[in-house]
Amino acid sequence: MKKWCVLSLLFFMVLSCSQAHKKEEEINKVKINSAFALFHGALFTASAQDLPTLKTDYPYMFPEGMSDELVLERMKDSTQQFLYKEVCKVYKDFEPKQKEIEYLFKHIKYYFNDFKAPIVVTDITGVSYQNQVLYVEDLLLISLDMFLGKQHEVYGRYAKYLSENFTPEHMTTAIAKKIIDTQYPETRARTFLGQMIFEGKKAYLLDLFLPEVGDEIKLGYSPKKLAWAQANEFEVWAYFIKNEMLYANTNQLRQRFLDIAPFSKFYTPMDRDSPGAIGKYTGLQLVRAYMKNNQVDVKTLLGLEAQSLLNASGYKPRKH
Numbered sequence: 001m002k003k004w005c006v007l008s009l010l011f012f013m014v015l016s017c018s019q020a021h022k023k024e025e026e027i028n029k030v031k032i033n034s035a036f037a038l039f040h041g042a043l044f045t046a047s048a049q050d051l052p053t054l055k056t057d058y059p060y061m062f063p064e065g066m067s068d069e070l071v072l073e074r075m076k077d078s079t080q081q082f083l084y085k086e087v088c089k090v091y092k093d094f095e096p097k098q099k100e101i102e103y104l105f106k107h108i109k110y111y112f113n114d115f116k117a118p119i120v121v122t123d124i125t126g127v128s129y130q131n132q133v134l135y136v137e138d139l140l141l142i143s144l145d146m147f148l149g150k151q152h153e154v155y156g157r158y159a160k161y162l163s164e165n166f167t168p169e170h171m172t173t174a175i176a177k178k179i180i181d182t183q184y185p186e187t188r189a190r191t192f193l194g195q196m197i198f199e200g201k202k203a204y205l206l207d208l209f210l211p212e213v214g215d216e217i218k219l220g221y222s223p224k225k226l227a228w229a230q231a232n233e234f235e236v237w238a239y240f241i242k243n244e245m246l247y248a249n250t251n252q253l254r255q256r257f258l259d260i261a262p263f264s265k266f267y268t269p270m271d272r273d274s275p276g277a278i279g280k281y282t283g284l285q286l287v288r289a290y291m292k293n294n295q296v297d298v299k300t301l302l303g304l305e306a307q308s309l310l311n312a313s314g315y316k317p318r319k320h
Contacts, residue, residue: 024211030106034117036098040124040144044084048072060139061121083124083145083154090148090168094122100172107209108179111298127154129162133178140175147171161262161276165220173217176209177202184302192253192279193246194306199258200283201302204291207284208298219284220260225275232270233285234319236278239266253279289315 039058046054051071055062062071074080091097098120105117118140125131125143134141147168148154155163165174180202187198206218216226229236240246245253256265261276275281290313291301301309 020211027106027110028103030109032102032105032109032117034098034102034105035119036094036101037119037121038094040084040087040122043075044081044124046075058121060119061123079126080124083127086148086152086154087124087144091144097168097171101175104172104176104209107211108176111205111208129158133174135175135178135182140178142171142175147174159262161222162260164222170217170220173206173210173213176206180205180209189306190249191247191306192240192249192257193310195254195258196279196283197286197306197309198283199277199280200285200287203280203284204287204301205298207288219275219277219281221275221281225273228273229275229278229281231320232274233282233317235270236282237315237317240282285317286310286313286315289313 037058039061042054042058043061051068054071101120102117105115108115109117116138118135118138121139121141122144123141124145127145128143129146131141131143132146133143145154146166147170149167150160150163150165152166155166158166184198184202187195189195189198203218206213210218215221216223219226219229221229255261257279258277263271263276264274264278265271266274286309287301290304290309293314294312296304
């Protein structure tokens, strides 16, 4: 009997891998019209005489009212020039990243046919966390100086839990998150369960859009923090249930368990070891469980009410 169980498990594993491979082949055939504008290289190697050409080549980077003096001042600024040199050390060739981003766009287009690939513009914004990735209509701007590596000296003023994500490996995930956040900026759900599953749905989209990227990168957790989340999944869920949090509608729970933070706030000794926004991890596991046990497309998933998803998920985290 045991032998047959093992053989059955192997069969389904092979079948699942075969189906996933077939889907990736289909996604690879998706046609997208992507364009990349390496503005950072053009701007910081230009002279004053090149300004008219820059305006012609990159009109979207010169909004009405921006004076030539301001642009020339930026080109000569010593801090900006230093950042440009540091960016060039990390991104000697941007083509590998272009391929990653194009593949991301193919995945988004596969699941959402109305998606139109934006013009991807590279720039340097002075180590601004708020401007890591900007996405407006048909333009997506990447601040390359925010993806130099977590140990880089320019991130000294940032907390470690933030700078953990300032690496080249996090760039494509940051782009995907920005597109998802723009398409699904907020939820009407007021309960903690509703908000948690809303965040879980967005995280699940990352599973679809970036199937080869691990949870560590997608969730923005360090390896140690991710290991804690995996090992304590049962305890976290039990804590939410025991303290009757699922149907509470206080903003305090969002701050404690869903907002970006160095750790989650259980008000117990386990706080210091937990990752911030542990509710997003729990929400993702709920959505993954639902999708494993229900054959629905992604648009149906996104429209599903939180309680219905929970009821049909079969979610039962194991105690380690």
